[in-house]
Amino acid sequence: MGTSAVNSGEQSDRQSRILEAAMDLLSRHGISGVSMRSVAREAGVALGLVNYYYDDKATLIRAALGRVDEHDLRLVAPDPSLAPDEQLRRALRRVAAADLLTTRYLSLRLHLWALAQADEDYAQINAAAFDRYIDGVAALVSSAKPELPWEVCRERASDIVVIQNGVWLTALLGVDKASIERSIERTEQIAFAPLDGTAGQDQEPGQP
Amino acid sequence: MGTSAVNSGEQSDRQSRILEAAMDLLSRHGISGVSMRSVAREAGVALGLVNYYYDDKATLIRAALGRVDEHDLRLVAPDPSLAPDEQLRRALRRVAAADLLTTRYLSLRLHLWALAQADEDYAQINAAAFDRYIDGVAALVSSAKPELPWEVCRERASDIVVIQNGVWLTALLGVDKASIERSIERTEQIAFAPLDGTAGQDQEPGQP
DNA sequence: ATGGAGATTGAACAACTGTTCAATACTTTT
DNA sequence: AAAAGTATTGAACAGTTGTTCAATCTCCAT
Numbered sequence: 001m002g003t004s005a006v007n008s009g010e011q012s013d014r015q016s017r018i019l020e021a022a023m024d025l026l027s028r029h030g031i032s033g034v035s036m037r038s039v040a041r042e043a044g045v046a047l048g049l050v051n052y053y054y055d056d057k058a059t060l061i062r063a064a065l066g067r068v069d070e071h072d073l074r075l076v077a078p079d080p081s082l083a084p085d086e087q088l089r090r091a092l093r094r095v096a097a098a099d100l101l102t103t104r105y106l107s108l109r110l111h112l113w114a115l116a117q118a119d120e121d122y123a124q125i126n127a128a129a130f131d132r133y134i135d136g137v138a139a140l141v142s143s144a145k146p147e148l149p150w151e152v153c154r155e156r157a158s159d160i161v162v163i164q165n166g167v168w169l170t171a172l173l174g175v176d177k178a179s180i181e182r183s184i185e186r187t188e189q190i191a192f193a194p195l196d197g198t199a200g201q202d203q204e205p206g207q208p
Numbered sequence: 209m210g211t212s213a214v215n216s217g218e219q220s221d222r223q224s225r226i227l228e229a230a231m232d233l234l235s236r237h238g239i240s241g242v243s244m245r246s247v248a249r250e251a252g253v254a255l256g257l258v259n260y261y262y263d264d265k266a267t268l269i270r271a272a273l274g275r276v277d278e279h280d281l282r283l284v285a286p287d288p289s290l291a292p293d294e295q296l297r298r299a300l301r302r303v304a305a306a307d308l309l310t311t312r313y314l315s316l317r318l319h320l321w322a323l324a325q326a327d328e329d330y331a332q333i334n335a336a337a338f339d340r341y342i343d344g345v346a347a348l349v350s351s352a353k354p355e356l357p358w359e360v361c362r363e364r365a366s367d368i369v370v371i372q373n374g375v376w377l378t379a380l381l382g383v384d385k386a387s388i389e390r391s392i393e394r395t396e397q398i399a400f401a402p403l404d405g406t407a408g409q410d411q412e413p414g415q416p
Numbered sequence: 417a418t419g420g421a422g423a424t425t426g427a428a429c430a431a432c433t434g435t436t437c438a439a440t441a442c443t444t445t446t
Numbered sequence: 447a448a449a450a451g452t453a454t455t456g457a458a459c460a461g462t463t464g465t466t467c468a469a470t471c472t473c474c475a476t
Binding site for chain 1: 236237238239240241311315318319321322323325326327334335338363366367369370371372373374375377378380381382383384386387388390391394
């Protein structure tokens with residue numbers, strides 16, 4: 001029987017070359033550019049082998065989706081070697097890092113999101129990963145500002161993620177670099193805002 | 209010869225039914241769900257008629273893209289019957305309006321964006337519409353706050369659009385309604401911020 | 417070397433794709 | 447009523463798609 005896609009990590013090198021090829025094609029040409037044949041060609045492998053490692057085309061796409069979700073989660077993984085507030089700051093900065101704002105990654109994310117919108121199956125995987133990501137951000141906020149109740153951390157995390165999504169989506173359209181920088185700053189302000197009022201914004205700096 | 213897709217407005221009823229069907233399918237099942245046959249079926253029309261009104265599948269998709277772009281631009285069109293600051297406020301609020309935050313519209317936008325990412329042709333149309341949209345927002349900001357130099361208005365518009373994109377993208381994933389509301393408020397703060405410092409954010413509400 | 421298990425190939429199949437086109441139906445003009 | 451123009455149909459075409467499968471190849475334990 002096939003090796004199944006539940007297999008994590010690097011399998012026989014060929015299997016991961018196939019997955020890599022699929023992600024590359026998806027990122028560059030969208031789902032219509034991903035056929036079993038084009039994947040095989042891109043991976044330098046016979047057609048049959050793609051179906052050997054991935055029973056379905058759906059399984060192949062699911063594997064790609066899993067890889068990207070995994071990657072996203074690493075962005076907000078706690079790093080014990082850093083002070084909590086520095087951890088948070090870096091995680092927020094990573095979103096605008098050069099290696100993340102590449103067309104290849106952003107485009108891949110966009111296509112996967114579009115797929116999730118069209119297919120209930122992908123949608124669930126995606127939604128779960130999205131929730132875990134928000135939880136990750138909330139956990140970082142909580143470590144950096146322990147005085148905040150968890151509920152507030154989740155709130156701030158949601159707000160931050162809205163902006164982050166906006167950042168990378170807009171980055172695809174080639175918006176001003178400076179605007180992205182300002183948006184990142186905005187996420188920092190939300191994260192580090194003092195407890196008092198609503199998160200990180202005071203319209204009137206006047207005194208009571 | 210065919211009627212061409214340059215034809216704006218409502219043509220023979222059948223033509224617009226076809227376009228409507230295409231947009232519906234695109235929104236619900238993504239580009240792989242849009243075939244000339246499925247469009248014809250959804251529109252209750254023979255296969256040949258789709259190619260009669262739209263020479264290409266690409267032409268059909270372009271028409272859909274045009275419709276959505278047109279719709280987006282109307283969101284920031286100036287409305288002389290309102291005071292400038294009210295115009296701006298309403299435009300910013302419209303993004304979170306119920307009729308816009310529907311899956312149908314958001315999903316359509318997402319798929320078109322994904323298509324633009326895969327096809328240079330769509331990409332240019334999309335980029336142009338995106339620019340016009342930012343210009344529209346900037347113009348509204350400028351009317352509401354005439355003391356701002358145009359450059360600053362564009363800056364604020366860019367920042368606002370980043371958040372708006374984040375809002376509707378995240379809305380697709382079913383994020384907390386409250387978070388969306390807070391994000392909209394944030395766009396208002398950016399728009400209406402006093403001229404002094406950076407746009408709409410003061411980390412410390414202290415006095416000088 | 418011999419057997420066997422897994423890896424790899426490409427041909428074959430049925431289903432679907434976009435596009436073309438001759439044939440018809442319907443409207444309007446003459 | 448005839449002619450002309452447009453709208454509408456579905457069959458036909460060549461190509462592509464995902465999936466299956468018998469046939470090979472590779473490698474390792476025996």
